Amino acid sequence: MSGAFLEVRDLYKNYGGIAATDHVDLDVRESELHAIIGPNGAGKTTLISQLSGEVPPDGGRVRFGGRDITTTPAYKRSLLGLARSFQITSLMLDMTVLENVALAVQAHAGHSFRFWRPARSETGLTGPAMEALAAVDLADRAHDVARAMSHGEHRQLEIAMALATRPKLLLLDEPMAGMGVEESQRMVEILRGLKGEKTMLLIEHDMDAVFTLADRISVLVYGRVIATGTPEEIRNDEAVRQAYLGDEVA
């Protein structure tokens, strides 16, 4: 027992002879920002999908908050406090920013809200929704229609929707994907603001962002974790340097 908040042991997923995750061991400690990096096809998305419960593992165990959740379905993991940042495809573009977040709160709370009332009229929904929007620097956009926002703001909104459910662990799947320099910098600031308050597992290709933000980094190559450590340790790890042909993590 490591006493980690999220404990992954021997996790395995095979796709037609390819081990997408190959006996992965991973510990995420409470309050840390733990990043997963690795070349294309290394298994990062498969790993996060196994943690959120969308992809069932072929072997191994996942424990969260001391409880075995290996076979727990995604919606129950979310109720236990394990949230994956929503994807853009789940945004309601013709609704306001606030309504989108309120819907996420409502969906998470299930029966405790009266579903036939419009989400905007429930103060029990708008309180947590506004708090989440403030955390991602979108409070002043609350009443704008989601369609009117930029790509970067849509990604901020996705994070607000996950935060509004007050998760204990936030799974972030490439939050900087498709962003320009300025948008990425804004996202880095937002994640920096959440550091310490939220435990986060971050998958990201933007190495500058990862090395700036992460408390610890795990490196996945061909489905295997080849190293875990502080940014400094990862930077100096010979196997990691070789996996990245020496330069990208320098």
Ligand SMILES: Nc1ncnc2c1ncn2[C@@H]1O[C@H](COP(=O)(O)OP(=O)(O)OP(=O)(O)O)[C@@H](O)[C@H]1O
């Ligand atoms: N649903 C699937 N069916 C078959 N093979 C899959 C499936 N999902 C992933 N794979 C394979 O598993 C391996 C790991 O893929 P995965 O998408 O998890 O990697 P990744 O590290 O997220 O890649 P990227 O950085 O490009 O997003 C790849 O070889 C991929 O082709």
